[in-house]
Amino acid sequence: MSRFRSVAIILIVVNVAVHIIASMTLKQTEFGYVSPIHTACAMSTPEVLHGQIWRLITSQYLHAGPTHLFVNMLGLYFLGPAIESTWGSRRFFVIYTIAGLLGNIFYLLLNVVGWLPPIPAVGASGCILGLLGAAAVMFPKAEVLVYFLFPVNIRTAALVFGVWYAANLYYRGSNAGGDACHLVGLVFGYWWTKSGQYKFGAPRMAKVSPFGRGQARPRGGFKQRIEQRRRDAATIDRILAKVSTNGMASLSPDERRALQEATERQRVDDQQFGLD
Secondary structure, three states: OOHHHOHHHHHHHHHHHHHHHHHHOOEEEOOEEEOHHHHHHOEOHHHHHOOOOOHHHHHHHOOOOHHHHHHHHHHHHHHHHHHHHHHOHHHHHHHHHHHHHHHHHHHHHHHHOOOOOOOOEOOOHHHHHHHHHHHHHHOOOOEEEEOOOEEEEHHHHHHHHHHHHHHHHHOOOOOHHHHHHHHHHHHHHHHHHHHHHHHHOOOOEOOOOOOOOOOOOEOOOHHHHHHHHHHHHHHHHHHHHHHHHHOHHHOOHHHHHHHHHHHHHHHHHHHHOOOO
C-alpha cells in the first residue's frame, strides 16, 4: 500500500507533532512542568465523570516523554501498515481508536471501584496493543524481537504480554493503570479479529427484486473464494515473516507482486462483503 496515504503513518506524524507542540508549551505548576495540552486532554477520571468525555480519545495522542512516544510509534510503524493493508484504512482507524477507548474506559472503572488511584494517564499503548492482538490472529507465525533481543512469534509475544499485564494489574504493581489499558486493548484486538475471521466467509445474498421476482441466494464460487482467501492469508503470512526477519529489501519481484495481488484480492472481498 502507499505509505503516503497510510493512516498508520499519518497517526505517527500526528502523535509526533502533538508531542513536539506539547514540549514547546510547558509551564511550571505545583506538579512540575506540564503542558496545557496535557492539562486539557489527558485521561483524568474526575474530569471525565464531570463531562469531559473527549479525554477518553485525546489522551491517546499524548505521551509522557520521548521514550514513551518512541516505543509506541515503533510498534505502530511495524504493525500498522500490514494490518491496514488487509483491513482497509477506515476500518483500521476505527478499531485502533476503539482499542484505546476501551482501555481508558476500563481504567476509569478501576478508578471508580477503588482498585487503582485516579492518576492522569496518557499514551497510545492501548491502541498499539489492540494491533498486537489483531496481529496474533492474522500473522501468528511472524517473528518479532522483544526488547530488540529475543525473537519470538507474535502469538507467543501477545500471550506473554497478556499474562504479564494481568499479573501486574492484579498485584497493582508499577504502571498498573497503563497495563490495564494494555490488557484491554490486547484482548479486544484479538477478540475482534478472531470473531471477524468467521464473518469474512459469510456469503453475501443477492439482491431481491422489489416486485418479488427471484430469491436471495449466495453468489457463485463461494467455496473457491474461501479457499483462495486461505491461500492468500498463507502467502501474506509467509512474506511478512520474511520481511520481519530480513527487511523489505529481501523480497524478490515475484514475492512483491504476490503480496500485492493477495492483499488486493482480500481488499476487494472485504468491500463486497461490506467490511471495508
